[in-house]
Amino acid sequence: MSVMPPSAAPPGAQVPPHGPRRWLGLIVVVALVSGGVGYAVHDRERDARARPVPSVTVSAQPTQGTRPPSKTAAAVAARRLAVDTFLLRRAKAVRTVDERLFLQDLDPANVKLRQEQKILFANLVELGLDEIGYSQAEERFDQVAVKEHGSSTYLVRVLMRYQIHQVDLTPVTTELGYTFVQRAGRWILVDDTDLDDDLGPGAHQEVWDLGRFEVHRAPRVLVVVEKGDTRRGRAIVTEAREALVQVTTYWPRKWRGSVLIAALDEAEIRDARFADEDIESAASAGSTFSSLPGEDTADGTVAGAYIVINPKERDRIDEILLSHEVTHVATADLGGYEPLWLAEGAAEYVSWRGIEAISGPGDVAEWEQEVIDEALPLLQALPSDLGFYSNNADVYGVSWLAVRFLVQRLGLTAVAELYEDLARHGTDQAARDRILLTRTGFTEATLWIYLKEYEPQR
Numbered sequence: 001m002s003v004m005p006p007s008a009a010p011p012g013a014q015v016p017p018h019g020p021r022r023w024l025g026l027i028v029v030v031a032l033v034s035g036g037v038g039y040a041v042h043d044r045e046r047d048a049r050a051r052p053v054p055s056v057t058v059s060a061q062p063t064q065g066t067r068p069p070s071k072t073a074a075a076v077a078a079r080r081l082a083v084d085t086f087l088l089r090r091a092k093a094v095r096t097v098d099e100r101l102f103l104q105d106l107d108p109a110n111v112k113l114r115q116e117q118k119i120l121f122a123n124l125v126e127l128g129l130d131e132i133g134y135s136q137a138e139e140r141f142d143q144v145a146v147k148e149h150g151s152s153t154y155l156v157r158v159l160m161r162y163q164i165h166q167v168d169l170t171p172v173t174t175e176l177g178y179t180f181v182q183r184a185g186r187w188i189l190v191d192d193t194d195l196d197d198d199l200g201p202g203a204h205q206e207v208w209d210l211g212r213f214e215v216h217r218a219p220r221v222l223v224v225v226e227k228g229d230t231r232r233g234r235a236i237v238t239e240a241r242e243a244l245v246q247v248t249t250y251w252p253r254k255w256r257g258s259v260l261i262a263a264l265d266e267a268e269i270r271d272a273r274f275a276d277e278d279i280e281s282a283a284s285a286g287s288t289f290s291s292l293p294g295e296d297t298a299d300g301t302v303a304g305a306y307i308v309i310n311p312k313e314r315d316r317i318d319e320i321l322l323s324h325e326v327t328h329v330a331t332a333d334l335g336g337y338e339p340l341w342l343a344e345g346a347a348e349y350v351s352w353r354g355i356e357a358i359s360g361p362g363d364v365a366e367w368e369q370e371v372i373d374e375a376l377p378l379l380q381a382l383p384s385d386l387g388f389y390s391n392n393a394d395v396y397g398v399s400w401l402a403v404r405f406l407v408q409r410l411g412l413t414a415v416a417e418l419y420e421d422l423a424r425h426g427t428d429q430a431a432r433d434r435i436l437l438t439r440t441g442f443t444e445a446t447l448w449i450y451l452k453e454y455e456p457q458r
């Protein structure tokens with residue numbers, strides 16, 4: 001979800017295996033005080049916080065393969081104007097709900113593209129956008145695309161800037177690639193996937209790019225499910241509202257944002273790749289960017305995060321799972337430079353406080369002892385960011401324990417302030433060490449030593 005620290009993942013690095021992680025093995029069956037209704041959380045698989053890697057900053061000139069044939073400056077300017085006009089029309093079509101306008105510059109021979117663009121249009125309209133605009137980034141050159149579409153082929157990376165009504169606190173940017181050709185003096189769109197492999201993680205894999213969906217709204221919640229999956233959509237709204245209450249109750253930051261939750265029949269949504277995971281995660285929270293990595297700065301500027309649910313886990317979404325993910329969303333815009341042990345530990349902290357409120361302290365105490373007895377001895381240090389999500393050890397449990405320890409020593413408010421400082425300023429290990437030491441008196445090394453001797457207050 002939030003950005004990989006620059007030291008760990010330089011622009012253009014491979015996407016880290018994000019996602020999963022851990023098998024909670026949690027079985028909580030308790031009778032609620034009122035009415036004795038059973039509440040069960042069975043063998044939950046948990047979360048992943050995907051940290052997208054900054055996409056590569058490309059030069060203004062096409063660099064792949066052979067250079068395109070040189071064009072006169074006038075021809076280039078004319079093409080630029082034609083494509084700019086296309087992009088303006090496209091945004092206007094969404095704003096004014098004009099499908100005909102949206103589809104008017106598509107390759108008439110490409111039935112599949114037309115079908116997909118119809119779905120895209122319907123999805124964008126249904127989302128409710130306060131703002132939408134597209135702009136050309138830079139031209140890209142791809143010999144394969146030229147071969148397929150002909151010598152006039154113009155492949156361009158496009159920035160889509162949008163703001164979903166009552167979801168995004170600021171306009172955010174995502175990227176895609178369009179292929180145009182000139183036919184009878186007119187520039188038309190012939191393809192929108194040629195560039196997909198060369199874009200940043202999750203690009204052109206936004207929730208609206210995938211299939212026709214339906215939207216369910218409540219205050220501070222927007223849920224996206226497959227068209228017709230109405231019952232599920234409503235159920236997730238209910239759980240999400242509970243999760244928001246938990247995050248508000250158990251995490252001190254005054255956050256008034258909203259959550260978008262996508263529960264679609266898709267294994268690849270945004271930067272989540274559920275099918276590729278060794279240990280499957282139930283959900284992940286992936287960043288939105290007010291400025292993309294590589295656009296103004298290498299890391300970009302995180303605006304918030306959207307939650308996506310593993311399609312296989314869609315039947316098991318509850319407020320406990322969501323409270324973990326919502327904690328990530330509620331801290332996403334701080335910057336994303338906090339260490340993963342703190343990010344995942346805090347999310348687990350909130351989630352377990354919720355379990356405690358439902359089932360009493362027994363289950364939490366039992367789980368805490370299990371982490372101390374079984375997970376802690378298997379590690380030699382606090383889990384590092386590198387390989388966090390592919391670690392077979394219970395890094396979530398140990399991270400949670402570290403946060404419990406810090407809360408016991410310093411109080412929750414101080415831990416939340418530590419989180420905020422690290423998320424904003426922990427841009428490299430030296431900065432992290434300095435912040436941690438100043439605010440807690442511990443380094444990561446001494447924190448680990450104390451954690452080994454931690455005795456929970458019961």
Ligand SMILES: [Zn+2]
Nearest residue numbers: 047048049347
């Ligand atoms: Zn997480």
